[in-house]
Amino acid sequence: MLCIEVADVVVAAPGTVMDVLADASNFEVWDSGTTHHSGDVRNGSRIVLGNGHHHCAFDVQLARDTRMTWTHTGFLGLFRATRTYILTPGTGGTRVQVVETFTGPLARTMRARGPLAGSTAALNQHLQAAKSRAELLERTGISRRTPDASAA
DSSP: OEEEEEEEEESSOHHHHHHHHHOGGGTTTTTOSOSEEESOOOTTOEEEEEOSSOEEEEEEEEETTTEEEEEEEETTTTEEEEEEEEEEEETTEEEEEEEEEEESTTHHHHGGGSSSOOSHHHHHHHHHHHHHHHHHHHHHTOOOOOTTTTOO
């Protein structure tokens, strides 16, 4: 198993952070690393994300303002990629932890061939972009609830 993890404190409410992370229609706006998508991010949905070179389908599990997991299983089950966002409210903001895991016999080979970050630097860039977007929305008072964010 390969595991990559980054974390930072975002000066925004958990709801604002989750709004950014779950708003697929704006992924391209905040430099998420995604260049195109299909589908909506909501509990139990399937979305397709692409980075200009590769695209993958992900099953989404979403718990209101606390946790979101995207899971891709490919190549006859020989590879599985999972990205989990864990949001913890605290004084002065929300701690956001992002964990990517790659499992299966093809994990090392396939890690760099999908739209997930695949490296600590790329995952941190993704988190910093989400942080900037959420903090901007929090400062300006512009935030909207995701359609199914209330799903447990």
